[in-house]
Amino acid sequence: MTYEESFSVRFSLRESDHFAFESNPLPMWIFDIETLRFLRVNAAAVQQYGYSREEFGSMTIEDIRPVESIARLKKIYQHPDRPPNHSSNWKHRRKDGRTLDVDIFSSGVVFEGKAARIVVALDVTERNAAEEVLRHSSKFESLGRLTGGVAHDFNNILAIVSASLELLSGKVSEHLDAAEMLQKACSAVDRGAKLTRSLLAYARELPLAPRRVEMAKVLQELTPLISNCVGKGIQFDLYSEGSIWPVLVDVGQLETAMLNLAQNARDAMSDGGLFSIHCGDMTLSKASHSLLGEISPGEYVVITVADTGKGMTPEDLARATEPFFTTKPMLEATGLGLSMVYGFLRQSGGHLQLKSEPSKGTVALLYLPRDTSESVGQSAPSSTDAASAPEVGECRVVLVVEDEPDLLVLQKYFLESLGYGVLTATDGPSAMKYLRSEGRIDLLLTDVVLPGGMAGSVVAAEAVLIRPDIKILYASGYTKGELIQTGRLPGGVTLLNKPFYLEDLTNAMDNLFEMPELRG
Known part of the structure; x- marks a missing residue:
């Protein structure tokens, strides 16, 4: 006798109840309270879980649950006369191994003289995924507010310290002990700036300057850096598929992300191993992709970074992208590496997916959306035409707008040492007086977040209207959304991230004027 025939004899509910049970679009079943064995399943349960009716007939309700859910189930049915009618946050396992998030609604019945339910x-898998996305968004928003509130002032402080140290370095270069101490102080400033940038990256508040590139070429150019990072004791393999779609990405931030992953792999393989990078195309459909709620269906370039190191436990893996979480010993890591990679990819329209098992290594998949624009490898065009070069003997003039007095003095000193004439203002209205005057101004160097009711971007827009040939250079520790609305720098915008050094300022000025030999 088959399972169906056996059941048709035992089933004692009314015909209408039988029809309602069988035709319900949601999975339903009846199980024995004492043995937990399935007594009846409907068609929806068969379709949802992938087991046939005959297979269900030989199973218990424990068999559709992962091992970690069994203890909770047994605790509930220690008192079978008082099980809840509704319970949430269950994990169920399909025949193919895929896990579902499930809410359970149940009621006691008497079935063939037996106590049953x-x-x-x-299935709330999609709902839970959507809620997780909202939680992530809320976390990002909160962290963004917290980070942004600190970043502007903190980076201004670092900028004052770094500029002062750099100026002192030039004066004590003959005193080796003093020069060495100043170099250590500069390194500490760099670490502080990196910490702030990592937090901004996780919160998706780091200004990005993306350009359209061929990923295979970019990875090939990064090979020497990555190889040096992992060291000689680890085998490094790089493989790219034949023709890879172009992407729009901030190459500098991608380099930082790849080096963070390489460093993590190196630390996980103290006894050597294999570190590999594979790059290829992937199309994610709504029906097939497994990153539900984290990434939209579409065409992506996927960089797969894998190591054969010690791997992570499921608990550590779940927290791997949290800021300041690390499995490394205290003081050996900040715990911001993976969180920075995650935030950078999300801000770029992509995603970071991590897979890991203890003693089997870790795989990081970096998803970047395919770019369908025309040109490759071109940076954003300048927002204004190049200003005519001054005649020999003339001096270019820079208007500096900075609300931090000490930093304003140091920036003026920097620019004067480069041969520029310098005008200074501490807010937008003061800057506008210079811009409306008859005097020469070749470049506006402005902070982004300013007092006085005018942001730096507003001052720059007014400057271009009054003086169409003026060059614009922004300097900021945090843009606060004043300059960057989509997480990316607009075309033609040049931004110096505070703190910066004299060399950074020199390069930015030379790039804007395009004729460094005629600086003054």
């Missing part, structure tokens, strides 16, 4: 299972 009739169950309706509601």
Whole structure:
């Protein structure tokens, strides 16, 4: 006798109840309270879980749950006369191994003289994924507010310290002990700036300057850096598929992300191993992709970074992208590496997916959306035409707008040492007086977040209207959304991230004027 025939004899509910049970679009079943064996399943349960009716007939409700859920189930049915009618946050396992998030609604029934329960299972996997996205968004928003509130002032402080140290370095170069101490102080400033940038990256508040590139070429250019990072004791393999779609990405931030992953792999393989990078195309459909709620269906370039190191436990893996979480010993890591990679990819329209098992290594998949624009490898065009070069003997003039007095003095000193004439203002209205005057101004160097009711971007827009040939250079520790609305720098915008050094300022000025030999 088959399972169906056996059941048709035992089933004692009314015909209308039988029809409602069988035709319900949600998975339903009846199980024995004492043995937990399935007594009846409907068609929706068969379709949802992938087991046939005959297979269900030989199973218990424990068999559709992962091992970690069994203890909770047993605790509930220690008192079978008082099980809840509704319970949430269950994990169920399909025949193919895929896990579902399920809410359970049940009621006690008497079935063939036995105490049983009739169950309706509601698949809430998509709902939970959507809620997780909202939680992530809320976390990012909160961290963004917290980070932004600190970043502007903290980076201004670092900028004052770094500029002062750099100026002192030039005066004590003959005193080796003093020069060495100043170099250590500069390194500490760099670490502080990197910490702030990592937090901004996680919160998706780091200004990005993306350009359209061929990823295979970019990775090939990064090979020497990555190889040096992992060291000679680890085998390094790089493989790219034949023709890879172009992407729009901030190459500098991608380099930082790849080096963070390489460093993590190196630390996980103290006894050597294999570190590999594979790059290829992938199309994610709504029906097939497994990153539900984290990334939109579409065409992506995927960089797969894998190591054969010690791997992570499921608990550590779940927290791997949290800021300041690290499995390394205290003081050996900040715990911001993976969080920075995650934030950078999300801000770029992509995603970071991590897979890891203890003693089997870790795989990081970096998803970047395919770019469908025309040109490759071109940076954003300048927002204004190049200003005519001054005649020999003339001096270019820079208007500096900076609300931090000490930093304003140091920037003026920097620019004067480069041969520029310098005008200074501490807010937008003061800057506008210079811009409306008859005097010469070749470049506006402005902070982004300013007092006085005018942001740096507003001052720059007014400057271009009054003086169409003026060059614009922004300097900021945090833009606060004043300059960057989509997480990316607009075309033609040049931004110096505070703190910066004299060399950074020199390069930015030379790039804007395009004729460094005629600086003054």
